[in-house]
Amino acid sequence: MDEKTNKVPQATSKRLPLYYRFIQKFANSGKERVSSQELSDAMKIDSATIRRDFSYFGALGKKGYGYDVRTLLEFFRKTLDQDEAxxxxxxxxxxxxxxxxxxxxxxxxxxxxxxxxxxxxxxxxxxxxxxxxxxxxxxxxxxxxxxxxxxxxxxxxxxxxxxxxxxxxxxxxxxxxxxxxxxxxxxxxxxxxxxxxxxxxxxxxxxxxxxxxx
The missing domain is CATH 3.40.50.720 (NAD(P)-binding Rossmann-like Domain)
Structure with missing residues (x-):
């Protein structure tokens, strides 16, 4: 993870792999963008919690648009070092x-x-x-x-x-x-x-x- 993640609460850190898993599912289904409410419905996590978790990493989405699925997927892949075993x-x-x-x-x-x-x-x-x-x-x-x-x-x-x-x-x-x-x-x-x-x-x-x- 990069330097920004050093200040991320432990509870948020534990949810990061879950976000990556569900975002992968959205990407595999062909979805191009997703809202915090859609993530909330899929993951059974309060949407406010999701927005707060994401806010630790800067502007990942746009108000009124939501989150670009491919951008999120690439971000969490790099953040979780998915390309390195x-x-x-x-x-x-x-x-x-x-x-x-x-x-x-x-x-x-x-x-x-x-x-x-x-x-x-x-x-x-x-x-x-x-x-x-x-x-x-x-x-x-x-x-x-x-x-x-x-x-x-x-x-x-x-x-x-x-x-x-x-x-x-x-x-x-x-x-x-x-x-x-x-x-x-x-x-x-x-x-x-x-x-x-x-x-x-x-x-x-x-x-x-x-x-x-x-």
């Missing part, structure tokens, strides 16, 4: 890790899992869906070999901080953490944590709250 390491190949191995990021995104690590990999490693899997004690040896910039962490809580420390020391720039524990990383390393139990509880609360209001 990012190599990702998967650390932990349990049930969730296996699901990541089976999902081909590179078909729809600019990220690709190129190597994985798991204690059950065995001596010499193994290959699943064309992705090599090595034991964790080979992390320092293999990570640079595969030019990894980011990592997905799906290990037990007790091992998460140690693995995060090792990944950061090896120059990994970002970690997507699925372990239900708060991790500390050095300045310059981005970490996004997803606690599935918390997300489920939040969803249940929303459902119950909707039921009370009807």
């Amino acid at each position: 990012t190599n990702v390491a998967l650390v932990g190949v349990g049930s969730l890790g296996n699901a990541f191995l089976k999902y081909n990021f590179h078909k729809n995104h600019n990220t690709r899992i190129v190597v994985a690590f798991d204690p059950n990999a065995g001596d010499g490693g193994t290959i699943v869906n064309d992705i090599p899997i090595f034991r964790p004690d080979e992390l320092e040896k293999r990570l640079g070999e595969y030019h990894v910039e980011m990592a997905i962490l799906t290990v037990p809580s007790r091992a998460a901080q140690e693995m995060a420390d090792r990944l950061a020391a090896l120059g990994v720039k970002g970690i997507l953490n699925f372990a239900p524990v708060r991790l500390s990383v050095p300045e310059g390393v981005r970490i996004h944590s997803i606690d599935l139990s918390v997300e489920m509880q939040a969803l249940i609360y929303s459902i119950r709250n909707d039921e009370k209001s009807t």
